Amino acid sequence: SAVISQKPSRDICQRGTSLTIQCQVDSQVTMMFWYRQQPGQSLTLIATANQGSEATYESGFVIDKFPISRPNLTFSTLTVSNMSPEDSSIYLCSASGDYYEQYFGPGTRLTVT
Amino acid sequence: DQQVKQNSPSLSVQEGRISILNCDYTNSMFDYFLWYKKYPAEGPTFLISISSIKDKNEDGRFTVFLNKSAKHLSLHIVPSQPGDSAVYFCAASEGPWRGSGTYKYIFGTGTRLKVLA
Numbered sequence: 001s002a003v004i005s006q007k008p009s010r011d012i013c014q015r016g017t018s019l020t021i022q023c024q025v026d027s028q029v030t031m032m033f034w035y036r037q038q039p040g041q042s043l044t045l046i047a048t049a050n051q052g053s054e055a056t057y058e059s060g061f062v063i064d065k066f067p068i069s070r071p072n073l074t075f076s077t078l079t080v081s082n083m084s085p086e087d088s089s090i091y092l093c094s095a096s097g098d099y100y101e102q103y104f105g106p107g108t109r110l111t112v113t
Numbered sequence: 114d115q116q117v118k119q120n121s122p123s124l125s126v127q128e129g130r131i132s133i134l135n136c137d138y139t140n141s142m143f144d145y146f147l148w149y150k151k152y153p154a155e156g157p158t159f160l161i162s163i164s165s166i167k168d169k170n171e172d173g174r175f176t177v178f179l180n181k182s183a184k185h186l187s188l189h190i191v192p193s194q195p196g197d198s199a200v201y202f203c204a205a206s207e208g209p210w211r212g213s214g215t216y217k218y219i220f221g222t223g224t225r226l227k228v229l230a
Binding site for chain 2: 001006030031033041042044045048092097100102103104105106107109
């Protein structure tokens with residue numbers, strides 16, 4: 001199974017600013033995924049990041065708000081731009097395992113004031 | 114439209130007894146299913162998986178059952194332990210996305226399990 005780390009683990013940010021979340025995987029993976037879990041809600045897929053190409057965003061999420069980079073097979077970043085209190089969530093990255101399972105990082109707890 | 118549903122938001126079980134967590138889905142194209150456990154302030158931990166070619170998969174105390182005709186799966190934990198107290202999510206996928214070999218999952222709303230000592 002892949003071991004995934006995220007930085008920062010939590011942050012408190014002011015409205016209108018941006019935060020970049022880093023995700024590091026201990027092995028090379030083709031696809032990485034970014035999810036959001038709003039308070040009391042399920043996990044919602046934001047986008048899928050493939051190395052060397054632009055991320056593919058799910059309905060309701062746009063690149064201007066959530067730009068993603070995937071510079072190599074072990075690393076990705078998600079930026080939450082021009083934040084508002086509604087962006088307060090846990091942001092999670094994941095990567096595929098050997099078969100069809102996915103493994104998650106510990107998450108980044110974001111609070112926007 | 115919630116394609117994956119966990120209709121019980123919470124469940125309490127006595128230590129040593131069986132915990133049964135249920136998950137229903139609406140998309141008949143879903144063929145791959147995962148269960149996760151999530152503690153507060155941590156990421157989801159993968160527990161067990163099943164694909165539609167099987168109707169049962171076991172891993173230690175965890176067994177997942179799939180009833181494809183009913184679009185229903187369940188996770189059984191036997192025996193339940195206090196450390197199992199967490200939120201459990203099921204997730205479903207149609208299969209490899211765009212021929213990439215990668216699976217995109219839709220998650221259920223979660224069931225909070227409390228195992229009483």
